[in-house]
Amino acid sequence: MTGTDSAPPFVKLLTIIKVIPCLADPNKIRFSAEFDRDVSEIFPYLNTVLQGAIYNHSGRTLTIRKEGRLITLYPATVSAAKIDDVHDAHEVISWLIKLINECHLKRATIKPSFERRDCLQVIDIVRLLPGTNCKKCDQPTCLAFAALIAAEKVSVMGCGEILLAENQEKRKELFALLRAGGYSIPEAFG
Secondary structure, three states: OOOOOOOOOOOOOEEEEEEEEOOOOOOOEEEEEEEOOOOHHHHHHHHHHOOOOEEEOOOOEEEEEEOOEEEEEOOOEEEEEEEOOHHHHHHHHHHHHHHHHHHHHOHHHOOOOOOOOOOOOHHHHHOOOOOOOOOOOOOOOHHHHHHHHHOOOOOHHHOHHHHOHHHHHHHHHHHHHHHHOOOOOOHHHO
8 A cells, every 4th residue: 555545554564573494495484474453354355356365264364375485374473484585575574465455445345255265285285294205194105195185185193204303393384384274183283
């Protein structure tokens, strides 16, 4: 929104609170940021206007794929992965603020959608699995197991390797991604 718009912006600030290396791609970063207000009321409108969004109404999350990035919106925060660098993070933040404010401004003309419209991509899941192809999940490869998770034919808990201490960071990011997409995660990891 520009200074000439008559309505005040719905969101004014989205502040980065953490930047760490991306687990899916070591040449990129991931970040977490906080909104200056709860934005969850806009999720059904964003779900209508964004292609390929993964909306979880009961979980109050919306995951967006944008140019290879994974961006998950929660009521008061956002997490993003596969970000090029801090400059790219700020560009993503600017884009999100503009998108949310435009959607809020036009919400009277947008029919909100409360439906879960998409599933996670196999590649989004496999990059966060241990990658050992150990076959303990009864699948020949981690890729095959990821495809079954994406199709909701198996639980991520079939991967014993993801529960090992050395996979704690991958597990945390994978479970957050799955939870945001409305996939079942055991209560102990909620």
